[in-house]
Amino acid sequence: LKVTVSEIDIPLSYGPAFEGERVRKDDLYCQFGAKEQCTELVKMAEMNEIEDGKVTVVGPDIKDCQEGKAYPLAIFVQVAGREFQPDFEPILERQIHHLTNYIQGVMHIGQRDIAWVRVSKAAVDKGFSLEHIGKVLHAKFHQDFTKIADKVEVTLYTKKEDVDKLTATARDEYKTRDERVEKMTDESVEIYYSCTLCQSFAPNHVCTVSPERTGLCGAYNWMDCKASYEINPTGPNQPIEKGECLDPVLGQWKGVNDFVYKASRGNVTHYNFYSMVHDPMTTCGCCEAIAAMLPMCNGIMTVNRDYMGETPCGMKFTTLAGVMGGGASSPGFVGHSKYNVTQRKFIAGDGGIKRLVWMPKIFKEEIKDRLIKRGEEIGIPNFYDMIADETVGTTEEEVYEFLQKVGHPALEMDPIVG
Ligand code: SF4
Ligand code: ZN
Known part of the structure; x- marks a missing residue:
């Protein structure tokens, strides 16, 4: 019954x-x-x-x-x-x-x-x-x-x-x-999933969820979208055949672009999964964190929603979310989940996690074990300690000085823009 x-x-x-x-x-x-x-x-x-x-x-x-x-x-x-x-x-x-x-x-x-x-x-x-x-x-x-x-x-x-x-x-x-989704890779699947649940607030916004790029709200990963599609085949999570790979480094696929074009009613023509510098994925207001470029540090910072303080990019989380949370693709910024920071494809097209120079202390501590593990994976076992937080400073100058002191790998990388 x-x-x-x-x-x-x-x-x-x-x-x-x-x-x-x-x-x-x-x-x-x-x-x-x-x-x-x-x-x-x-x-x-x-x-x-x-x-x-x-x-x-x-x-x-x-x-x-x-x-x-x-x-x-x-x-x-x-x-x-x-x-x-x-x-x-x-x-x-x-x-x-x-x-x-x-x-x-x-x-x-x-x-x-x-x-x-x-x-x-x-x-x-x-x-x-x-x-x-x-x-x-x-x-x-x-x-x-x-x-x-x-x-x-x-x-x-x-x-x-x-x-x-x-x-x-x-x-x-x-x-x-x-x-x-920990052990899955984007290469291992042919199907990604869309999520358009947030379109009531951000009409052009379409999340595409791949194993290594969980939804920016942190609440939907690839497995969840798959289950959602099974429950509701005409719902907000549709399978997307990723199709021809247009850029393996930045993470762009023809099938995804076609889908996003339609689902955004022509407002978004394409985006990259693994870049915040070049045509990043669109961002809606419920992202758990927002990454922003820090040109002087040749790296990026990320700030989580639950951190209310100042950040080295000059904007607090609420300001950042206000500027870009309406469903736009904003080069130099991208909304992402907390978990995504330690997924292997996190801004891989911009140099990956080695670019990460600043994040709030509570966020850093929350994902500490995983950050340490990623540091070991990229061959920099003390990487965790090289990431600055607000106790180091909230200006780019203070962060830059710290990076020099600890020998942060971002300083040795190719210029982040240009
Ligand atoms: Fe779906 Fe989360 Fe993306 Fe909103 S933020 S569209 S709920 S995956
Ligand atoms: Zn949203």
Whole structure:
């Protein structure tokens, strides 16, 4: 017996029309995330383990929140189904973004452990509760994933200790998912996958996801797109026959260009997978990190969304995202996932990871093990220590001085432009 849910029982208007709606500073009542932790996780459960339609808020809800404040939040969704597989978890999880955005007066940004939910005064006046996010996810997961979701239970945690606990669990899950493409190479497959999930915000934006180039949101890798296509063959993740290779160094294929041209309605004619200098892939607003060129250092920096400080390219993450997050291909900049930094094809066309001269300390520490491993692979075992961070400086001059001191390989490479 399949449960069908056609009505979404919340006191607010709901639908795709509200997806692009912003909650600006003056309209903001309270928010989850921003300077607090906000995490999302979808996990498979056994059929007898969960209760369909059950939504629980553990900890303070909107009515307990103070105007103008930020709070922690963890959205934990358990899904059971005879046809459900763990491979489907990331696909459902990524839907939380637009499904929450469909609620009038509620804005959702980001994904995974960098999610952010902004609640407007108007939504609070109408009686919005966190429970409604759970109701929406329950209803929409049933509607949109009838084939695979038989039961959906949602728990929303707002106490810091619960959020931290779920975040730790979620990070282990993200790691396992990321590593599923670890041993694959772009050469080993003939099919890449498109992702156009973000076109509602960035109409020309098309991610092409290859084994060594995960989606810039960090939430979709090649395996995930493949699973998504299996669930929904007419959905946002379509197989792309990569076709003739037009540039093996920069990473450009005829089949991809043709697809992107059509999917961007003629606005993007071509792009390179492995370059940020020359016609990089388009970037949308949900990238986990943005790389930018540092000409004086003959290298590049990257900054993650959760770092609020200054950077040596002269722009903070928010400024960079504002400039290039609308779906443009911006030479000299590219949005990418955190995981992508240590994938072997990361800006390979511009010289690869050896170009990396600066990144925020928290980002560096987050991917430390993998950076060290990559350093060993490229024959520079102490490469990790050669990457500057904000404790070294946030100007190109300070970074350059440091690079000279440590003998960073970027200084010996061909000019990054020219
Ligand atoms: Fe898909 Fe790219 Fe958006 Fe991620 S950033 S959801 S891969 S279009
Ligand atoms: Zn996006």
